[in-house]
Amino acid sequence: MYKLILLEDENVLRQELAEFLGDLGYEVDAVATLAEFRQLYSASSHQMAVLDLTLPDGDGMNLIRELRQLGHRIGIVVLTARGGTPDKIAGLDEGADYYLAKTADLDELAATLAALKRRLALPEANGCWILEVGRRRLLPPGLSAIPLSRQDVTVLHTLMAAQGETVTRQHIVQALGEDFLHYDQRRLDTQIRRLRRKAEETLGIPLPVNTSRNVGYSFFAEALIRV
Incomplete structure (x- = not known):
């Protein structure tokens, strides 16, 4: 970060x-x-x-x-x-x-x-990030695993599956099993901030997630999902 x-x-x-x-x-x-x-x-x-x-x-x-x-x-x-x-x-x-x-x-x-x-030329997180869905953890390239909650896994799975593409807020909220029209958008922002904080505090590196304000989020690093 x-x-x-x-x-x-x-x-x-x-x-x-x-x-x-x-x-x-x-x-x-x-x-x-x-x-x-x-x-x-x-x-x-x-x-x-x-x-x-x-x-x-x-x-x-x-x-x-x-x-x-x-x-x-x-x-x-x-x-x-x-x-x-x-x-x-x-x-x-x-x-x-x-x-x-x-x-x-x-x-x-x-x-x-x-x-x-x-x-x-500030350093970015390079290499392949691996999401292990069953074990509920995120493996940054060459580093220790970051433990995840079920909601963390759902959000990351949604973003990493669309690697490099912006995923809309509505799509993420629906993946969480919520009704977008009645969902408090601040909950999603808090979720992303918490994920970023986990990467920073656990390993001292930024999570490769970009924000498209009022639109959604994207996972911009190379990604692999293991079920």
Whole structure:
């Protein structure tokens, strides 16, 4: 799981962004001020940052300049209301990798972060993942097994059977034996977060599951299912 630090001073937006990024599979530390960022930020653990610029205790441009002058290689995405061309040029010149206006769609933010991961060459989980249905466990390539619940097995079986393709929320919910029209969508999000946490906490690697916001999920690594 990739660790990301989010700097946004608007409380509601910060909570919404943190939840959205968590659903995408990032481990998110969310802060509201430059002072909180400097206190929490760790060069050894935070791989990416999403930064607002207009903050109660200063200008985020100064923070970007500071990070780059200190030699930090963290990937930086600016997400700000200051969307004019001069501001964008200044942000990129200071060292931001990408610069988005707050009018950007959340899916654009997700795509930008995915592109940044590729640009930074952050490690992905490679090799074949094996789902053993009867033994209720997931075998990552070359690593120990991850124990699963029955619901975990059902969700992973549904995703891995469609390897690389996005499986809709409705299809997953129906595989769980639930009525989609009366199903609380938050239960599925919690299920996916729990699976991601199991992989991270058990083995320290990300689960190869992508989120297509409001659509569904996909298992993007090579997969094999054993009944």
